[in-house]
Amino acid sequence: MFDGVYSKRRCLITGHTGFKGSWLGFWLSRLGAELCGVSLPVETPAHFHLLENYGKSFFCDIRERESLQKIFDSFQPEIVFHLAAQPLVRLSYKEPVETFDVNVMGTVNLLECCRRCESVQSVVAVTTDKCYENPETGVPFAEDSPLGGYDPYSGSKAAAEMVVSSYNRSFFIPESRVRCASARAGNVIGGGDWAADRLIPDLVRGAVKGVAAKLRNPGAVRPWQHVLEPLSGYLQLGAELYKGPACTGSWNFGPAESDTLTVGEVAEKMHRCWNKMNFEYEEEKNAPHEASLLRLDCSKAAEKLKWFGVWDSGKAIEHTVMWYREFYENGRVMTADDLECYCRDAEEKELAWTK
Numbered sequence: 001m002f003d004g005v006y007s008k009r010r011c012l013i014t015g016h017t018g019f020k021g022s023w024l025g026f027w028l029s030r031l032g033a034e035l036c037g038v039s040l041p042v043e044t045p046a047h048f049h050l051l052e053n054y055g056k057s058f059f060c061d062i063r064e065r066e067s068l069q070k071i072f073d074s075f076q077p078e079i080v081f082h083l084a085a086q087p088l089v090r091l092s093y094k095e096p097v098e099t100f101d102v103n104v105m106g107t108v109n110l111l112e113c114c115r116r117c118e119s120v121q122s123v124v125a126v127t128t129d130k131c132y133e134n135p136e137t138g139v140p141f142a143e144d145s146p147l148g149g150y151d152p153y154s155g156s157k158a159a160a161e162m163v164v165s166s167y168n169r170s171f172f173i174p175e176s177r178v179r180c181a182s183a184r185a186g187n188v189i190g191g192g193d194w195a196a197d198r199l200i201p202d203l204v205r206g207a208v209k210g211v212a213a214k215l216r217n218p219g220a221v222r223p224w225q226h227v228l229e230p231l232s233g234y235l236q237l238g239a240e241l242y243k244g245p246a247c248t249g250s251w252n253f254g255p256a257e258s259d260t261l262t263v264g265e266v267a268e269k270m271h272r273c274w275n276k277m278n279f280e281y282e283e284e285k286n287a288p289h290e291a292s293l294l295r296l297d298c299s300k301a302a303e304k305l306k307w308f309g310v311w312d313s314g315k316a317i318e319h320t321v322m323w324y325r326e327f328y329e330n331g332r333v334m335t336a337d338d339l340e341c342y343c344r345d346a347e348e349k350e351l352a353w354t355k
């Protein structure tokens with residue numbers, strides 16, 4: 001898979017203990033990569049703790065550039081995936097300074113370490129679909145749509161995009177050693193996410209406690225995809241960048257148009273898979289602004305990377321609910337089963353990255 005690029009390759013992941021980072025580390029270890037992770041200490045429960053032993057794992061704040069540089073110097077990574085961030089919109093209203101600091105200066109520090117570390121060749125900086133200026137017209141955003149951001153999280157990720165673009169134009173020019181791209185994906189679901197203020201973790205917490213989760217914004221339209229979908233995009237991008245400069249720049253990785261569902265529709269589908277997942281709508285007075293309509297145009301990834309989604313929203317929801325059900329009812333961690341099934345389905349579709 002991925003042209004065998006990851007076998008025995010030294011890969012560094014920031015945010016390796018987080019939801020996406022833990023799945024990415026697991027997948028990379030299955031691909032034979034040598035791993036190094038950099039994150040803050042983990043809160044429990046954490047998907048990361050449920051998986052096999054990691055390679056090297058460091059607790060380091062990405063705002064501390066000197067400490068981060070030491071990790072780069074000792075591990076000498078060849079491919080870097082930058083996922084560490086303050087990723088929550090609502091928390092960003094409470095902690096705007098920290099959000100900008102981690103998401104913007106953390107990205108500057110990361111890219112600076114990549115620039116100074118002679119081994120680094122390929123960098124995938126993960127931002128979000130919320131980095132686009134969103135007039136909420138329903139028109140899908142392509143990679144050249146204007147950047148923007150109403151809330152501090154979205155604004156900080158748009159600013160992180162500017163950081164990547166500036167480093168790409170100033171330092172990581174085509175003939176240079178480092179090749180860097182940013183990846184913009186939407187809301188992801190999957191087992192092992194226990195973050196606050198996210199739909200699926202809220203529903204899971206409700207199911208476990210036997211209470212109905214409170215749903216805000218039931219009509220909000222989002223692109224929903226399983227966490228393995230953007231990860232296949234990040235891995236394909238990382239491998240392409242390792243091979244050459246053709247894929248620098250920014251990339252959207254989202255689901256098909258038919259998989260943009262409302263929050264209410266997703267909650268109902270989840271309830272049908274596990275009837276302990278109950279919910280009720282709650283209107284919030286003085287709620288902070290959250291965009292209610294967001295669509296991504298992923299034709300660039302389809303045309304140039306031949307990247308396509310594997311599971312539709314129904315299958316993504318089914319696997320997600322089963323992961324939590326198995327975990328809470330039988331103590332089983334389904335991560336390896338989900339990954340195997342996802343790769344098998346991708347092979348059946350003959351997707352480019354499965355070669």
Ligand SMILES: NC(=O)c1ccc[n+]([C@@H]2O[C@H](COP(=O)([O-])OP(=O)(O)OC[C@H]3O[C@@H](n4cnc5c(N)ncnc54)[C@H](O)[C@@H]3O)[C@@H](O)[C@H]2O)c1
Nearest residue numbers: 015017018019020039040061062084085087128186187188
């Ligand atoms: N989960 C989603 O639906 C989603 C959607 C779009 C984009 N993203 C982006 O994907 C990335 C990963 O998101 P996630 O959902 O896995 O988040 P998460 O909260 O589960 O994990 C965040 C990770 O970043 C680390 N981190 C946070 N601040 C740090 C700091 N100062 N120094 C070092 N490490 C730090 C944490 O320790 C953790 O490992 C983020 O960049 C996020 O913005 C996530």
